Amino acid sequence: MNVSIVGSGYVGTTIAACLADLEHDVVNIEIDEDIVDAINAGEAPIHESGLEERIAEHAGSSLRATTNYDEVRDTDVTLLCLPTPQSEDGSLDLAPMRAGSEMLGDALADKDDDHLVVVKSTVLPGTTEDVVAPILEEHAGTTIGDGIDIAMNPEFLRMGTAVEDFLEPDKVVLGAQTDDATATLRELYAPILEREETNLVETDIREAELIKYANNAFLASKVSLVNELGNVAKEYGADAYEVLEAVGLDDRISSRFMRSGLGWGGSCFPKDVAAIRAGAREQDYEPELLDAVVGINDEQPHRLVELLAEHVSLSGARIAVLGLSFKPGTDDIRKSRALDVIESLLERDASVVAYDPVAVENVREQYDFDIEYADSAGAALEGANGAVVATDWSEFDDLSFDGMAQRVLVDGRRIEVAEDALEVYEGLTW
Numbered sequence: 315m316n317v318s319i320v321g322s323g324y325v326g327t328t329i330a331a332c333l334a335d336l337e338h339d340v341v342n343i344e345i346d347e348d349i350v351d352a353i354n355a356g357e358a359p360i361h362e363s364g365l366e367e368r369i370a371e372h373a374g375s376s377l378r379a380t381t382n383y384d385e386v387r388d389t390d391v392t393l394l395c396l397p398t399p400q401s402e403d404g405s406l407d408l409a410p411m412r413a414g415s416e417m418l419g420d421a422l423a424d425k426d427d428d429h430l431v432v433v434k435s436t437v438l439p440g441t442t443e444d445v446v447a448p449i450l451e452e453h454a455g456t457t458i459g460d461g462i463d464i465a466m467n468p469e470f471l472r473m474g475t476a477v478e479d480f481l482e483p484d485k486v487v488l489g490a491q492t493d494d495a496t497a498t499l500r501e502l503y504a505p506i507l508e509r510e511e512t513n514l515v516e517t518d519i520r521e522a523e524l525i526k527y528a529n530n531a532f533l534a535s536k537v538s539l540v541n542e543l544g545n546v547a548k549e550y551g552a553d554a555y556e557v558l559e560a561v562g563l564d565d566r567i568s569s570r571f572m573r574s575g576l577g578w579g580g581s582c583f584p585k586d587v588a589a590i591r592a593g594a595r596e597q598d599y600e601p602e603l604l605d606a607v608v609g610i611n612d613e614q615p616h617r618l619v620e621l622l623a624e625h626v627s628l629s630g631a632r633i634a635v636l637g638l639s640f641k642p643g644t645d646d647i648r649k650s651r652a653l654d655v656i657e658s659l660l661e662r663d664a665s666v667v668a669y670d671p672v673a674v675e676n677v678r679e680q681y682d683f684d685i686e687y688a689d690s691a692g693a694a695l696e697g698a699n700g701a702v703v704a705t706d707w708s709e710f711d712d713l714s715f716d717g718m719a720q721r722v723l724v725d726g727r728r729i730e731v732a733e734d735a736l737e738v739y740e741g742l743t744w
């Protein structure tokens with residue numbers, strides 16, 4: 315199929331490369347020329363396992379990128395992978411969705427044959443039908459059902475394992491109003507749907523939109539619950555990991571998403587939980603549990619710094635922060651817990667030296683922290699009076715602490731540590 319993807323960020327780029335892999339002909343429509351140039355040069359604009367080689371293989375043949383929306387006319391289906399950020403008040407900011415839908419509608423005004431527009435971005439119930447569809451109708455000069463059809467197909471991939479998650483998902487959710495739209499999406503995802511492990515959910519648009527938020531709200535709540543239990547375990551001098559490993563043996567609970575520590579960050583959980591809370595309030599429902607889920611999450615970085623302060627006098631101390639990305643396997647630093655840890659350390663007049671295998675450049679560009687950056691974990695630890703682990707990169711397993719001035723490590727992520735090599739080793743929840 316000929317597929318256009320509007321927005322070529324973490325999701326749009328990954329999906330484009332994967333759909334090219336599935337033998338579709340794909341064009342990315344993106345306003346950032348650097349991203350367009352990177353894809354056309356066969357390079358990945360982001361760090362994601364398995365992406366670089368796929369882009370290198372398909373660029374110039376079945377995968378290309380452009381800033382020109384007119385190219386959507388040569389495609390059968392457009393996937394909207396535009397950002398849906400959080401406004402200052404926590405609500406969903408639909409400005410990029412509106413702008414992209416306007417440009418897409420303008421381009422489709424001159425298209426003769428049928429076209430399916432699929433919202434893949436995470437949007438609150440009603441957005442596809444009440445916001446995107448009317449804009450498309452106005453700008454394309456037609457009505458939905460008359461040449462243009464619309465569907466909602468949320469995406470569940472995770473950063474760090476995005477390619478694998480997209481190609482081997484637990485489920486594919488198709489929200490559509492017509493059989494034609496569903497049939498087109500089934501064809502688009504045929505090789506993925508043929509897998510025995512892929513569950514296919516066909517539903518209405520509104521349910522598809524809400525499934526995505528419910529999914530993320532559930533997972534974020536699970537991690538916050540695990541963190542609350544972890545904090546309680548720490549007070550009792552018990553190891554939360556041992557406790558929750560046993561709890562996870564109950565099929566109804568499952569052992570996944572049971573890692574307690576610094577909490578959840580990233581581009582999705584924080585903004586999606588904020589959006590569903592704001593949306594619920596708009597519907598006159600007080601989401602008290604989700605409020606608490608965020609409250610617990612916000613506290614974890616401070617708890618980590620407090621724990622460190624029990625062993626190191628922070629003012630003037632040199633503190634190594636290991637890990638900057640919001641999770642391992644990605645250079646994405648959006649709402650990374652490491653950033654809260656750094657802010658909290660700086661507030662207490664510590665001198666921070668940070669290291670991350672891939673995310674240093676992003677932090678340098680986006681934050682003007684008065685901190686040092688090291689080229690390796692070993693270099694960050696050299697001369698440090700204390701260290702914290704903010705991201706569980708596997709290269710932090712079995713670190714050497716020989717160069718530290720004070721061998722104190724507070725671990726927010728439960729890495730593999732030779733505790734004997736340290737004077738003090740404290741886990742945040744164990």
Ligand SMILES: NC(=O)c1ccc[n+]([C@@H]2O[C@H](COP(=O)([O-])OP(=O)(O)OC[C@H]3O[C@@H](n4cnc5c(N)ncnc54)[C@H](O)[C@@H]3O)[C@@H](O)[C@H]2O)c1
Nearest residue numbers: 321322323324325344345346395396397398414435436469
């Ligand atoms: N990142 C994830 O892990 C993930 C997973 C599932 C779903 N989602 C959802 O997918 C959507 C996209 O997320 P993302 O992380 O890829 O965002 P992103 O910010 O990384 O990428 C969005 C891209 O869209 C481009 N863009 C903005 N306005 C545009 C326009 N008018 N026309 C063309 N391009 C435009 C931006 O330049 C950017 O490259 C969001 O709704 C997000 O919630 C994200």
Ligand SMILES: O=c1ccn([C@@H]2O[C@H](COP(=O)(O)OP(=O)(O)O[C@H]3O[C@H](CO)[C@@H](O)[C@H](O)[C@H]3O)[C@@H](O)[C@H]2O)c(=O)[nH]1
Nearest residue numbers: 469470471472473537571572573577578579580582640641
């Ligand atoms: O047991 C756990 C699991 C995760 N996390 C943290 O939770 C955050 C999110 O992790 P993860 O869900 O693996 O990464 P994301 O890429 O943010 O993926 C989530 O958000 C995406 C965007 O909506 C969805 O598509 C995915 O299904 C959903 O898992 C990270 O900070 C992790 O460190 C924990 O603290 N403990």
